[in-house]
Amino acid sequence: MTIAIIGGTGPQGQGLALRFARAGVRVALGSRDGIRGAEIAASLMKKLPEGSADIIGIDNIAATQAADEMVVLAVPFSAHNVTLESLRPHLAGKILVDIVVPLAANDPKLVEMPPEGSATEAAQALLGSDIPVIGALHNVSATTLNNLDWPINCDILICGNSLEARKKVMALVSKLDVQTYNAGNAQAARCIEAITPILIRQNISKAVPFTHAGIKIWAPDH
Amino acid sequence: MTIAIIGGTGPQGQGLALRFARAGVRVALGSRDGIRGAEIAASLMKKLPEGSADIIGIDNIAATQAADEMVVLAVPFSAHNVTLESLRPHLAGKILVDIVVPLAANDPKLVEMPPEGSATEAAQALLGSDIPVIGALHNVSATTLNNLDWPINCDILICGNSLEARKKVMALVSKLDVQTYNAGNAQAARCIEAITPILIRQNISKAVPFTHAGIKIWAPDH
Numbered sequence: 001m002t003i004a005i006i007g008g009t010g011p012q013g014q015g016l017a018l019r020f021a022r023a024g025v026r027v028a029l030g031s032r033d034g035i036r037g038a039e040i041a042a043s044l045m046k047k048l049p050e051g052s053a054d055i056i057g058i059d060n061i062a063a064t065q066a067a068d069e070m071v072v073l074a075v076p077f078s079a080h081n082v083t084l085e086s087l088r089p090h091l092a093g094k095i096l097v098d099i100v101v102p103l104a105a106n107d108p109k110l111v112e113m114p115p116e117g118s119a120t121e122a123a124q125a126l127l128g129s130d131i132p133v134i135g136a137l138h139n140v141s142a143t144t145l146n147n148l149d150w151p152i153n154c155d156i157l158i159c160g161n162s163l164e165a166r167k168k169v170m171a172l173v174s175k176l177d178v179q180t181y182n183a184g185n186a187q188a189a190r191c192i193e194a195i196t197p198i199l200i201r202q203n204i205s206k207a208v209p210f211t212h213a214g215i216k217i218w219a220p221d222h
Numbered sequence: 223m224t225i226a227i228i229g230g231t232g233p234q235g236q237g238l239a240l241r242f243a244r245a246g247v248r249v250a251l252g253s254r255d256g257i258r259g260a261e262i263a264a265s266l267m268k269k270l271p272e273g274s275a276d277i278i279g280i281d282n283i284a285a286t287q288a289a290d291e292m293v294v295l296a297v298p299f300s301a302h303n304v305t306l307e308s309l310r311p312h313l314a315g316k317i318l319v320d321i322v323v324p325l326a327a328n329d330p331k332l333v334e335m336p337p338e339g340s341a342t343e344a345a346q347a348l349l350g351s352d353i354p355v356i357g358a359l360h361n362v363s364a365t366t367l368n369n370l371d372w373p374i375n376c377d378i379l380i381c382g383n384s385l386e387a388r389k390k391v392m393a394l395v396s397k398l399d400v401q402t403y404n405a406g407n408a409q410a411a412r413c414i415e416a417i418t419p420i421l422i423r424q425n426i427s428k429a430v431p432f433t434h435a436g437i438k439i440w441a442p443d444h
Contacts, residue, residue: 109406183420187332195413198410198413207439213442215438215440217424217437218376218436220434221432
């Protein structure tokens, strides 16, 4: 199985590449610059334990083409729509996994949602209903992902209009030893994406004992 | 110290009245019908251990007048604005604590936000900037609140445009033996209110071992 991570040279993309490769999922790490993608992929491979799947680095379009089915979008929000426009012709038959959070340009403790309501909804509107868009992995800290010795202290809330695609992404993300939850249709991304700046606020204000707070669905034990 | 709970005869209001009274905070339980308020208050008093503060039941306006500073709004969203209109002349110098979640009329797994973005923002717009509105206690299950033997499995995210009012509400809510977090200005209510239907979805789908799921800020232990 091969997934693509678009914008994979950023901190979130690198951390996800490491985690998925360690879990046995081959990663096509996409970058605007294929050479840079290849260099980052080579540096990541050195951090992986034996028996991990490969990370190959290429340009974003080649990475999309290399994916069996799942294409993870991990670019900054400023590049969200323009990147999707360039990928659109190559996404037929695939699922776009949107992890982008529209943080406000001048304050990471706030979101500035696009007119569609959320990044996930903007992606779905842009790609059209034939290509399912699933929102996922918005709330997990890049620092945590990149420290392979740390457990991931974050449940993963997964939303999107296609239940079938949601289930496939839940199965993929579960390989990272995290608890996933079906959060419903794409509108839930208005909530889920906006959890991230609330977590960043706790990290910045030192309201948590260590930074890199996550979110957990807390089930009672009675 | 006396707080008001408006719409206090509903399940959320009753549960909060019990929890606050047990924590030593006197509660003026407001109802549209003062007699019904008094009857419910009397029934709640019987559930409280010795040493608890009193719960008195009266009509919503008298309850608002009885509050030293904090007036908790716990009505269904359909009564949110009309109730606030009636309370407005009596709220000068007080803080309105809005716990209302705009659940969709036909599906508690969805929100239908008002044009202002959230119930908290709608309340702030309606009351004007002289009366601080703080969103809080949206995500805690009424069933949990009403079972005094159960710990509250939910962190409380608190937002509103006045930092001073936020801190006062955080101090009040902390009396319930819960962890509170400053979630920023009122816009954060668009996220926080919308967490509730995601939790309801997990309860309904049995994605959690017991129902009445809550939310937790999950700080790593490294």
